[in-house]
């Protein structure tokens with residue numbers, strides 16, 4: 001379901017030295033949409049996420065959010081990184097606060113939102129644990145809580161579950177959907193995993209190899225919660241496999 | 249919610265520090281007491297073997313310690329006075345080392361051209377031992393200021409260098425977490441860079457403390473004032489009173505050890521978030 005107009009517009013070319021990573025990559029995202037960007041390792045998915053978050057200046061072109069060039073100081077952005085990103089010197093609770101703290105959310109409101117997120121991701125009782133004391137799955141849950149704690153215009157998730165075991169990953173995917181349905185925010189979720197994309201996305205943007213363009217953009221109209229054994233799921237998986245296969 | 253597996257993992261992680269509890273620390277204490285007694289015994293045996301009037305026994309040194317503590321030295325200064333002055337000079341010089349070393353290390357770590365451009369002017373000073381400055385400072389400075397300057401020289405570089413090399417090692421991803429939410433440089437410096445390198449800084453402070461402590465004794469031996477453990481040792485060396493000199497040696501060792509322990513405790517409190525604390 002796509003509501004509202006286009007919230008995010010991307011039209012970028014990205015080079016690192018002589019290497020053209022993104023070649024006039026163009027797409028748009030509607031408000032409250034859950035988009036998966038699917039592509040193989042090294043095709044530039046992290047680069048796309050960094051551009052959307054304003055962490056990297058575009059070589060050419062622009063990313064605009066609500067008509068304004070993407071800028072962490074003007075927009076509410078959030079990012080769940082591929083690598084471990086919790087601050088090891090802060091407890092679970094204090095890690096979740098970071099975004100709110102930077103945006104100077106007043107104390108009572110901040111405390112309420114942190115408590116809400118802790119509840120929502122099931123970390124009650126672990127508020128005062130340090131990152132080294134919790135498992136990989138819990139760490140990623142903290143990172144997700146931190147991202148959803150702010151009322152983000154756009155949440156970026158860069159293969160957040162790639163390092164988790166299969167079982168934990170499935171649990172986390174369901175959890176992300178639950179939180180997204182509750183909070184209704186715009187999410188761009190980057191992955192190289194076909195099933196993950198089908199399970200999560202309202203729309204899947206398939207990338208080519210470098211120099212990267214858009215191979216296809218597919219709406220996923222399967223009922224939720226999605227079932228891996230559903231014929232539609234299997235058909236889409238086959239279709240994506242072909243798309244990806246022909247690209248490499 | 250599937251938390252059971254996670255809970256087990258948490259329990260496992262939390263149980264590691266828990267085993268290092270009361271029982272073990274008591275045993276460690278006992279081991280250390282035994283080791284200290286063994287050194288004392290070896291010393292005693294050595295005095296029987298050497299049999300020289302210039303090689304004092306533990307007993308003679310203990311008597312000298314009590315005498316110096318209660319009645320003071322030839323000039324009337326008690327041990328406490330000497331210790332107090334040594335510590336005061338050390339504290340002043342060390343504090344200056346921290347106050348200059350940390351900000352300068354941060355500044356040069358954050359603005360690489362500043363370090364690259366001043367390297368050749370700055371680095372050679374690092375390799376001049378503080379003791380090599382003594383002749384110059386005898387001429388230029390006197391008393392307290394000379395001691396503080398020499399200690400500052402000893403403490404500054406380890407602290408400065410530890411801070412400097414720590415800055416580029418801050419995880420970029422930790423900074424990006426703040427940047428994504430629109431944090432400014434000041435926030436990133438205070439909330440990311442400094443917490444990240446605090447362990448490095450504390451490590452540098454411990455090294456700096458060691459150098460400072462070695463420098464204070466040499467500095468006091470250079471004369472200028474009548475107090476300080478180094479001064480006291482020189483006074484008794486002139487009188488060829490060995491037990492009193494050994495008292496000075498032991499106190500220097502013990503005080504250095506105590507100060508290092510204090511810094512270690514501070515580290516352990518501050519860095520509970522770290523898996524291990526460096527030694």
Ligand SMILES: Nc1ncnc2c1ncn2[C@@H]1O[C@H](COP(=O)(O)OP(=O)(O)O)[C@@H](O)[C@H]1O
Nearest residue numbers: 016019021039040041042043044045046047048
């Ligand atoms: N800062 C950079 N400097 C030079 N090359 C880079 C940089 N960041 C990414 N690249 C290159 O761009 C390509 C895409 O990288 P990345 O976006 O990390 O891919 P993905 O996340 O899809 O695996 C890779 O070939 C990588 O080597």
Ligand SMILES: [Mg+2]
Nearest residue numbers: 045046082158
């Ligand atoms: Mg990547």
